[in-house]
Amino acid sequence: MEITQKILDFVMKQEEPVIILDLDIIEKNYWRMQNSLNHSVIYYAVKANSEKRILERLVKIGSSFDIASIGELDLMLSLGADPSKLSYGNTIKKEKHIKYAYDKGVRLFVADEFSEIEKISRQAPGSKVFARIQMGDSDSDWPLTRKFGTNIEKAVDLMILAKEKDLIPYGISFHVGSQCYDKYAWKTALLKVADIFYHLKKEGIELKFINTGGGMPVQYLREIPEIEDITAIINETIIENFEGFDELIVATEPGRTLVGDAGLLCANVILRAEKEKNDWVYLDAGVFHGLMETIQNFRYEVIVWGKNGEEDNFTLAGPTCDSVDVIYDEVYLPNDVNIDDKVFFMNAGSYTTGYSTTFNGIESPKVYYTDEI
Amino acid sequence: MEITQKILDFVMKQEEPVIILDLDIIEKNYWRMQNSLNHSVIYYAVKANSEKRILERLVKIGSSFDIASIGELDLMLSLGADPSKLSYGNTIKKEKHIKYAYDKGVRLFVADEFSEIEKISRQAPGSKVFARIQMGDSDSDWPLTRKFGTNIEKAVDLMILAKEKDLIPYGISFHVGSQCYDKYAWKTALLKVADIFYHLKKEGIELKFINTGGGMPVQYLREIPEIEDITAIINETIIENFEGFDELIVATEPGRTLVGDAGLLCANVILRAEKEKNDWVYLDAGVFHGLMETIQNFRYEVIVWGKNGEEDNFTLAGPTCDSVDVIYDEVYLPNDVNIDDKVFFMNAGSYTTGYSTTFNGIESPKVYYTDEI
Numbered sequence: 001m002e003i004t005q006k007i008l009d010f011v012m013k014q015e016e017p018v019i020i021l022d023l024d025i026i027e028k029n030y031w032r033m034q035n036s037l038n039h040s041v042i043y044y045a046v047k048a049n050s051e052k053r054i055l056e057r058l059v060k061i062g063s064s065f066d067i068a069s070i071g072e073l074d075l076m077l078s079l080g081a082d083p084s085k086l087s088y089g090n091t092i093k094k095e096k097h098i099k100y101a102y103d104k105g106v107r108l109f110v111a112d113e114f115s116e117i118e119k120i121s122r123q124a125p126g127s128k129v130f131a132r133i134q135m136g137d138s139d140s141d142w143p144l145t146r147k148f149g150t151n152i153e154k155a156v157d158l159m160i161l162a163k164e165k166d167l168i169p170y171g172i173s174f175h176v177g178s179q180c181y182d183k184y185a186w187k188t189a190l191l192k193v194a195d196i197f198y199h200l201k202k203e204g205i206e207l208k209f210i211n212t213g214g215g216m217p218v219q220y221l222r223e224i225p226e227i228e229d230i231t232a233i234i235n236e237t238i239i240e241n242f243e244g245f246d247e248l249i250v251a252t253e254p255g256r257t258l259v260g261d262a263g264l265l266c267a268n269v270i271l272r273a274e275k276e277k278n279d280w281v282y283l284d285a286g287v288f289h290g291l292m293e294t295i296q297n298f299r300y301e302v303i304v305w306g307k308n309g310e311e312d313n314f315t316l317a318g319p320t321c322d323s324v325d326v327i328y329d330e331v332y333l334p335n336d337v338n339i340d341d342k343v344f345f346m347n348a349g350s351y352t353t354g355y356s357t358t359f360n361g362i363e364s365p366k367v368y369y370t371d372e373i
Numbered sequence: 374m375e376i377t378q379k380i381l382d383f384v385m386k387q388e389e390p391v392i393i394l395d396l397d398i399i400e401k402n403y404w405r406m407q408n409s410l411n412h413s414v415i416y417y418a419v420k421a422n423s424e425k426r427i428l429e430r431l432v433k434i435g436s437s438f439d440i441a442s443i444g445e446l447d448l449m450l451s452l453g454a455d456p457s458k459l460s461y462g463n464t465i466k467k468e469k470h471i472k473y474a475y476d477k478g479v480r481l482f483v484a485d486e487f488s489e490i491e492k493i494s495r496q497a498p499g500s501k502v503f504a505r506i507q508m509g510d511s512d513s514d515w516p517l518t519r520k521f522g523t524n525i526e527k528a529v530d531l532m533i534l535a536k537e538k539d540l541i542p543y544g545i546s547f548h549v550g551s552q553c554y555d556k557y558a559w560k561t562a563l564l565k566v567a568d569i570f571y572h573l574k575k576e577g578i579e580l581k582f583i584n585t586g587g588g589m590p591v592q593y594l595r596e597i598p599e600i601e602d603i604t605a606i607i608n609e610t611i612i613e614n615f616e617g618f619d620e621l622i623v624a625t626e627p628g629r630t631l632v633g634d635a636g637l638l639c640a641n642v643i644l645r646a647e648k649e650k651n652d653w654v655y656l657d658a659g660v661f662h663g664l665m666e667t668i669q670n671f672r673y674e675v676i677v678w679g680k681n682g683e684e685d686n687f688t689l690a691g692p693t694c695d696s697v698d699v700i701y702d703e704v705y706l707p708n709d710v711n712i713d714d715k716v717f718f719m720n721a722g723s724y725t726t727g728y729s730t731t732f733n734g735i736e737s738p739k740v741y742y743t744d745e746i
Contacts, residue, residue: 068734071735072734092655115645147698271466355730356730361443
């Protein structure tokens with residue numbers, strides 16, 4: 001998202017850190033995915049940014065939603081979402097939460113373990129279930145493969161168990177890792193999914209649902225493939241490898257992909273301090289107040305507004321009395337950066353507000369929309 | 374804190390994760406410090422746990438408080454704290470927040486940079502200021518030395534500048550690192566402080582305030598020195614090295630030391646899943662819901678209640694769809710651990726609720742007190 005004059009005029013008047021979001025960019029990203037992917041159903045990953053106006057806009061344009069908890073379920077229902085458009089996409093669910101979701105009308109659940117299928121069969125009879133498979137290591141910033149997913153053999157067995165338990169064995173999901181740079185990771189995964197589809201067809205189970213997860217990258221510092229580069233690979237792989245399956249649904253679970261480049265975070269310099277190795281710059285937003293993703297060195301583009309000094313190496317930190325609250329150990333900034341400067345974190349629309357705390361008695365950045373500033 | 378029968382009866386009825394706190398243990402820890410340290414003034418570090426009942430109890434027994442922000446200032450004033458007992462102990466302060474604190478009656482501020490002294494002199498005229506010095510690496514779990522503090526020479530210059538700016542040069546603070554295992558770290562630091570005191574005395578500035586920070590450890594897995602072992606070292610070092618200073622105040626800023634062993638967190642197993650390397654156990658509390666300190670492998674004692682199987686190696690994770698939400702990559706648990714088991718994190722009274730988020734639409738553990746369960 002660009003720093004427009006309007007945004008600049010607004011942030012210059014702010015004494016606290018802010019996040020600014022542009023709903024039109026989110027909608028544009030939605031249609032780019034929807035229009036370039038065959039058989040597409042988009043399940044927006046609510047966890048990426050659960051600000052109400054984002055969710056309302058996506059409900060309005062017909063999106064489906066990937067929810068991680070009954071908290072997100074209640075939120076979506078309160079905003080008018082149709083429960084038939086919700087996927088309970090967390091592999092880790094309490095049995096009573098499955099019942100709660102079923103009672104509210106949710107009929108689509110994920111699982112990667114037998115006991116989870118059993119919970120779903122007890123509390124959500126007749127529902128559709130899909131199994132999540134693990135991926136190998138991919139070139140992504142946040143590999144999700146260790147915590148979630150199972151192998152191909154077990155995915156097959158999970159679908160067979162689902163059928164035995166009178167659930168609807170519906171499909172397979174995977175996740176290439178959040179912010180994935182390699183468009184062929186989707187192809188590799190889809191070939192595994194095809195294996196499972198054909199294997200189960202022989203057993204009399206016809207799957208329909210190919211859930212390609214999230215992970216399409218957003219522009220930070222590294223060059224990325226475009227959305228259409230990735231959807232083209234997905235389309236092509238499915239045409240070539242899923243022959244004989246006529247009613248396919250190709251689901252995606254974009255979070256960052258829809259909202260990442262639809263936002264920015266603007267913080268203020270509180271202090272510049274001379275330290276032994278290099279100077280430190282302290283902001284009024286940090287790891288615990290909007291920039292949690294930097295804790296594992298996730299790299300935003302950082303712009304110090306109006307300063308044009310030669311670049312020098314700084315440590316950039318947040319405002320709390322906590323040693324973990326260091327945004328970047330090393331980052332190049334103009335050497336004339338100083339107190340009261342505005343510092344922009346570009347494309348910070350996702351995974352910022354959601355991780356916020358009030359640690360140290362400090363509020364997280366307030367959210368504004370471009371149409372209200 | 375022990376798992377008493379009363380606590381057990383209570384947690385067995387809970388379907389969600391809980392934190393249980395014992396105010397009497399906090400008070401006992403307070404008096405242990407207060408009674409064993411000469412010239413003691415205890416500034417409780419509000420950030421360690423800012424639950425109202427804890428703060429109210431500490432106000433009642435006469436504690437002073439170390440605040441990190443005007444949010445914590447407002448909270449303390451709302452609970453009846455005397456502003457003259459508050460220390461604005463964050464080296465990173467907005468100028469307008471210094472003014473706000475001064476207007477509310479705060480007269481004690483820290484600084485580790487010249488520009489911070491200048492801000493204080495403009496907005497809090499005549500206040501007491503102390504300089505924070507850096508420590509070398511100490512044997513602690515959370516070294517705080519990189520982000521905060523300056524060297525001895527600059528600390529001297531900061532106090533001289535404070536005098537020039539009509540502030541009261543009041544003393545020196547340090548922090549040996551949170552959860553510090555080496556009682557001699559305090560001695561090493563105090564010798565540096567003594568150097569500064571003598572040096573400034575020659576320049577006509579008599580300091581009074583020795584702020585020994587926090588860092589006294591709480592029992593998790595490693596053996597620790599007792600509070601009294603550490604206060605004895607501090608007493609002895611001060612007697613031997615601060616001759617000629619008659620009105621000394623020995624401040625401490627305990628957080629974990631007062632509340633760490635006054636609490637526990639009890640979570641529930643949601644799922645046990647077979648993975649390639651080892652089995653994973655998923656809980657309804659995790660990194661983003663009470664256990665943030667584990668993100669850098671901070672080790673609690675973990676007890677799976679009522680399971681006595683042989684110990685095996687597990688990965689322990691939280692309930693969110695986030696790969697960072699892994700509590701421990703490797704932890705030994707009874708091999709019969711399973712869904713619905715109660716899992717206790719011992720001595721989890723500090724830095725749990727304060728870091729909580731509602732990420733993934735999941736609420737953080739609710740707090741209860743032993744006198745209300």
